[in-house]
Amino acid sequence: MPLTEAQREEYLAAKGVRCPFCKSYDIGSTTFRPQHMAHAEELITETIGCDTCGKRWVETYTLTAVDDHPDAWTEEDNEGS
Numbered sequence: 001m002p003l004t005e006a007q008r009e010e011y012l013a014a015k016g017v018r019c020p021f022c023k024s025y026d027i028g029s030t031t032f033r034p035q036h037m038a039h040a041e042e043l044i045t046e047t048i049g050c051d052t053c054g055k056r057w058v059e060t061y062t063l064t065a066v067d068d069h070p071d072a073w074t075e076e077d078n079e080g081s
C-alpha cells in the first residue's frame with residue numbers, strides 16, 4: 001500500500017523519526033552512502049526501512065543551507081599573523 005498524503009506530511013513533520021506505516025521508532029537507513037551527498041546535481045534519495053513492519057520507503061534530500069567550516073577561521077588567523 002503506497003504512502004498516503006497524510007502519512008507523508010506526518011513523517012516530514014516528525015523529521016522522519018518514525019515509520020510512516022506502523023509508527024515504530026525502530027527504523028534505519030538501508031543504503032546510506034555519505035559520498036553521494038557531495039553530488040549537488042543529483043537527486044539525493046535514501047531508502048529507509050522499518051524493522052517492526054518490514055516496509056521500506058524513500059527519503060529525498062535537498063541542499064538547504066551553507067555555512068563556514070570551523071577550520072576556515074583557524075586558517076585565516078594563521079595566515080594573518
Ligand SMILES: [Zn+2]
Nearest residue numbers: 019022050053
Ligand atoms: Zn513500520
